[in-house]
Amino acid sequence: MAVFSGPLQALIDELGRLPGIGPKSAQRITFHLLKVAPEDALRLSEAIVAVKERITLCTRCFNVAEGGLCAVCLDERRDGTKLCVVEDPRDIASVEKTGEYSGRYHVLQGALNPIEGIGPEQLRVRELLVRVEDESVTEVILCTNPNLEGETTAMYLARLLGPMGLTVTRIASGLPVGGDLEYADELTLGRALEGRRVIEA
Amino acid sequence: MAVFSGPLQALIDELGRLPGIGPKSAQRITFHLLKVAPEDALRLSEAIVAVKERITLCTRCFNVAEGGLCAVCLDERRDGTKLCVVEDPRDIASVEKTGEYSGRYHVLQGALNPIEGIGPEQLRVRELLVRVEDESVTEVILCTNPNLEGETTAMYLARLLGPMGLTVTRIASGLPVGGDLEYADELTLGRALEGRRVIEA
Numbered sequence: 001m002a003v004f005s006g007p008l009q010a011l012i013d014e015l016g017r018l019p020g021i022g023p024k025s026a027q028r029i030t031f032h033l034l035k036v037a038p039e040d041a042l043r044l045s046e047a048i049v050a051v052k053e054r055i056t057l058c059t060r061c062f063n064v065a066e067g068g069l070c071a072v073c074l075d076e077r078r079d080g081t082k083l084c085v086v087e088d089p090r091d092i093a094s095v096e097k098t099g100e101y102s103g104r105y106h107v108l109q110g111a112l113n114p115i116e117g118i119g120p121e122q123l124r125v126r127e128l129l130v131r132v133e134d135e136s137v138t139e140v141i142l143c144t145n146p147n148l149e150g151e152t153t154a155m156y157l158a159r160l161l162g163p164m165g166l167t168v169t170r171i172a173s174g175l176p177v178g179g180d181l182e183y184a185d186e187l188t189l190g191r192a193l194e195g196r197r198v199i200e201a
Numbered sequence: 202m203a204v205f206s207g208p209l210q211a212l213i214d215e216l217g218r219l220p221g222i223g224p225k226s227a228q229r230i231t232f233h234l235l236k237v238a239p240e241d242a243l244r245l246s247e248a249i250v251a252v253k254e255r256i257t258l259c260t261r262c263f264n265v266a267e268g269g270l271c272a273v274c275l276d277e278r279r280d281g282t283k284l285c286v287v288e289d290p291r292d293i294a295s296v297e298k299t300g301e302y303s304g305r306y307h308v309l310q311g312a313l314n315p316i317e318g319i320g321p322e323q324l325r326v327r328e329l330l331v332r333v334e335d336e337s338v339t340e341v342i343l344c345t346n347p348n349l350e351g352e353t354t355a356m357y358l359a360r361l362l363g364p365m366g367l368t369v370t371r372i373a374s375g376l377p378v379g380g381d382l383e384y385a386d387e388l389t390l391g392r393a394l395e396g397r398r399v400i401e402a
Contacts, residue, residue, distance in 0.1 A: 004294065005267055007255045011248040017241075018230045021222075029219045030252065031291055034265065038253050040218075045249040047212040048234060052242045054208045055235055064235065066206055090232055093205065 008034075060131070062107040062124050064089045072105055079103040081138045085128065085157065087111050087145060095143060103141075106131060111149035112156060120156070128157070132164060139167040146173050209235075261332070263308040263325050265290045273306055280304040282339040286329065286358065288312050288346060296344060304342075307332060312350035313357060321357070329358070333365060340368040347374050 004012065008030060015026035033041050057063070058070035065071070072078060072092065082103025086092055092105050108123040120126075132140065140161055144150035154170055161168045174192035175184050184192070205213065209231055216227035234242050258264070259271035266272070273279060273293065283304025287293055293306050309324040321327075333341065341362055345351035355371050362369045375393035376385050385393070 005256070005265065005272060007248065007251040007267070008265060011245075011252045014245040014248045018245075019233050020226050020229060025221050027291060027294075028221060031289070032220050033249060034252060034256055041249050041253045044212075044215040044219075045246040047208065047215045048242050048246040048249075050208040051212045051231065051235060052239050055206070064206065064209060066208070071206060088232070090228060093228075 004030075057107075057109075061105050062089075062109055062127070063092055063105055077102075081136055082141065083128075083132065083135075083137045083139070084141045084143050086143045087150065087153070091143065101141075103139075108144070108153065111144055111153040113149045123153075125157070125160070129160065129164075132161065132166065137166060139169060142168065142170045146171070205231075258308075258310075262306050263290075263310055263328070264293055264306055278303075282337055283342065284329075284332065284336075284338045284340070285342045285344050287344045288351065288354070292344065302342075304340075309345070309354065312345055312354040314350045324354075326358070326361070330361065330365075333362065333367065338367060340370060343369065343371045347372075 011030045011033070012023070012026045015021055015029050016023055018026075021029070033044075054066055055064050056067055058065040058068075058073055060069055060073045063070040063072060065073075079102050082101075083106055084092075084095060084101060084103055085106045085108060086095065087108050087110060089107050092107070095101050095105075106124065106128050108125065108128070110118055110123050112118060112120065112123070131137065140157075142154040142157055144153045158168050158170070172195050173188065174195055175181070175188060181189070212231045212234070213224070213227045216222055216230050217224055222230070234245075255267055256265050257268055259266040259269075259274055261270055261274045264271040264273060266274075280303050283302075284307055285296060285302060285304055286307045286309060287296065288309050288311055290308050293308070296302050296306075307325065307329050309326065309329070311319055311324050313319060313321065313324070332338065341358075343355040343358055345354045359369050359371070373396050374389065375396055376382070376389060382390065
């Protein structure tokens with residue numbers, strides 16, 4: 001009995017394919033599911049099917065949606081002059097949580113990564129340019145990740161959008177709030193210095 | 202849009218109930234499942250249902266089984282005179298991997314934990330005593346975890362089994378192979394000293 005019997009091992013294998021779940025976690029979750037009430041396990045199983053059947057991408061901004069437009073695009077109170085460009089639908093949730101933004105979004109569905117073969121054609125760049133032209137956008141906020149791929153993508157988009165006569169901004173890099181100078185890496189601290197602001201007293 | 206739309210949030214919530222999966226992991230897995238091929242997601246969903254429908258507990262040793270007896274109990278080549286007592290079916294896989302054991306098992310389905318209200322009646326202790334009497338067991342190996350609950354359970358079982366005229370053994374505690382004296386805690390090192398063995402040269 002080197003492995004577990006059929007259905008158990010099958011579930012361990014399937015769970016092990018998920019991101020961030022190693023063989024031990026997969027085993028732990030499998031035995032947890034074995035113990036819970038059948039209706040609880042069934043609910044998880046059905047939730048997976050429901051997501052695959054009902055969730056689509058918004059036809060306008062490529063956020064997740066339930067057919068047609070997403071909740072943000074459907075919301076008439078949103079400021080249509082601002083467009084926040086993110087890599088992933090999850091990033092929208094992060095921006096929303098700040099409560100600092102009331103404009104619309106555009107999800108690129110990734111970032112430029114030549115090594116992995118991801119160029120502008122693999123991202124929703126063309127759709128972004130069409131939206132900027134068609135909708136009354138006055139500011140595009142480049143909210144891609146502050147890592148190599150995200151920065152490259154932001155620079156690339158800034159060059160494309162620059163000549164179109166609108167404000168193109170990039171989110172600030174710097175020390176995280178509650179952080180500590182001692183533990184900041186020199187790149188981040190350098191950016192924080194570079195992006196310093198006048199304190200109005 | 203403080204949360205994600207219905208089916209997405211439902212799946213995030215369901216995944217978040219699994220052991221070792223926090224809200225961020227649940228979100229990450231949900232968006233991963235959104236991206237994979239529908240048949241891959243369906244396979245996971247069906248694997249969960251299959252485990253709940255087909256996996257039962259062995260009627261003899263309480264290991265996981267597919268109806269009736271488990272693979273170990275069905276295996277006639279197993280040494281029926283030895284009985285290894287473990288807390289959880291997963292522990293059987295750990296013991297099997299060592300290749301050092303060819304006897305049978307008995308799964309307690311937990312360990313004594315008075316604070317959580319787990320006494321001998323909540324565990325498969327009565328069934329263990331019946332097996333020891335009915336089957337031709339000559340050695341019981343107490344293979345519960347070397348923590349407070351596991352040690353208490355082992356001591357309790359040793360007292361019950363002692364008068365029944367068979368050998369009762371406990372797995373050794375000591376330094377892990379490949380370990381380092383410097384990093385061993387004093388309790389473990391103390392046990393290692395206590396359990397020292399004569400080297401036969």
